[in-house]
Amino acid sequence: MHCNGESRRVAVHPRARAGLVALAVVAVSCVVSQTTPPVQPSLPATLPIDPPSARRGALVYERNCVACHGDRGDGRGISAPYLVPKPRNFVSAVYKCRLTPTGSLPLPSDLRRTIDNGSHATAMPGWKVLGDAQVDDVIEYIRSFSPRWEKEKVSTPVDLPPETADTAESRVHGRAVYEHLLCGSCHGPRGEGNGPAVPTLHDESGAPIVPFDFTSARQLRCGAEPIDLYRTFVTGLDGTPMPSYAGQMKPDEGWDLVHYLMSLRH
Numbered sequence: 001m002h003c004n005g006e007s008r009r010v011a012v013h014p015r016a017r018a019g020l021v022a023l024a025v026v027a028v029s030c031v032v033s034q035t036t037p038p039v040q041p042s043l044p045a046t047l048p049i050d051p052p053s054a055r056r057g058a059l060v061y062e063r064n065c066v067a068c069h070g071d072r073g074d075g076r077g078i079s080a081p082y083l084v085p086k087p088r089n090f091v092s093a094v095y096k097c098r099l100t101p102t103g104s105l106p107l108p109s110d111l112r113r114t115i116d117n118g119s120h121a122t123a124m125p126g127w128k129v130l131g132d133a134q135v136d137d138v139i140e141y142i143r144s145f146s147p148r149w150e151k152e153k154v155s156t157p158v159d160l161p162p163e164t165a166d167t168a169e170s171r172v173h174g175r176a177v178y179e180h181l182l183c184g185s186c187h188g189p190r191g192e193g194n195g196p197a198v199p200t201l202h203d204e205s206g207a208p209i210v211p212f213d214f215t216s217a218r219q220l221r222c223g224a225e226p227i228d229l230y231r232t233f234v235t236g237l238d239g240t241p242m243p244s245y246a247g248q249m250k251p252d253e254g255w256d257l258v259h260y261l262m263s264l265r266h
Ligand code: HEC
Pocket: 060, 061, 064, 065, 066, 067, 068, 069, 079, 083, 084, 085, 086, 087, 088, 094, 095, 096, 097, 098, 111, 114, 115, 119, 122, 123, 124, 125, 127, 138, 139, 142, 221
């Protein structure tokens, strides 16, 4: 987040906004003024774990999560051998769905989004039924498995620019961006998930992984709104071969790409 006029054009989507709000809570105060030059806020420090909340979260975890994610949080619960993809390892704390740059920890609001909604086409169900308070507590508990949360600074969320008009011209240009960035090497020339690199692709657990088929009705893992697709190729899906394309396209080109991909969906 930058404390200048730019930041107010950013992330109009509520999910994206949730991430920014979470950061704002931990961010040191930052004065926005149109007349002053852009001020870089000093990055907030780490996000310390709240012990009472984590203790309550341990009970939620033992009841609902331990069978898959394991009592040490390493993703090796009793059900894990039967699951592909494997349950997330909270010790290495490498997460797919984030508003933060590749290689960094997610925001707690990113974890909340996945825990509420689940991860489609995997064993990970959605947990909205637990209610906000229990989900907050279980987030504190799963963070406590990894020392990274005590050591690493809170990451600045990526800038997601406002959506441009979804026109035929935008889609045609989006296809050119798709070809230029070689998305087709994995996702296939027509986005069907059948590119030439597919046989070589594995996730961090070593299991083969299939790139998304944009022509299918399959649900996306990290959200199905246009802004979710944009976030995916800016941040990458860590722990998978899906890379980050941050800085590799202009904001408008990113939206052209989203419009092209959405036009392939059934
Ligand atoms: C039936 C098995 C199962 C249960 C129960 C389960 N999970 Fe998961 N979870 C998974 C799998 C499998 C994945 C990996 C999904 C993927 O790679 O897309 C996952 C992924 C996650 C992620 C990572 C999302 C990301 O962005 O990488 C979080 C966070 C998570 N689970 C939290 C929880 C919490 C909290 C609970 C309990 C309230 C829970 N899970 C219960 C199987 C389970």
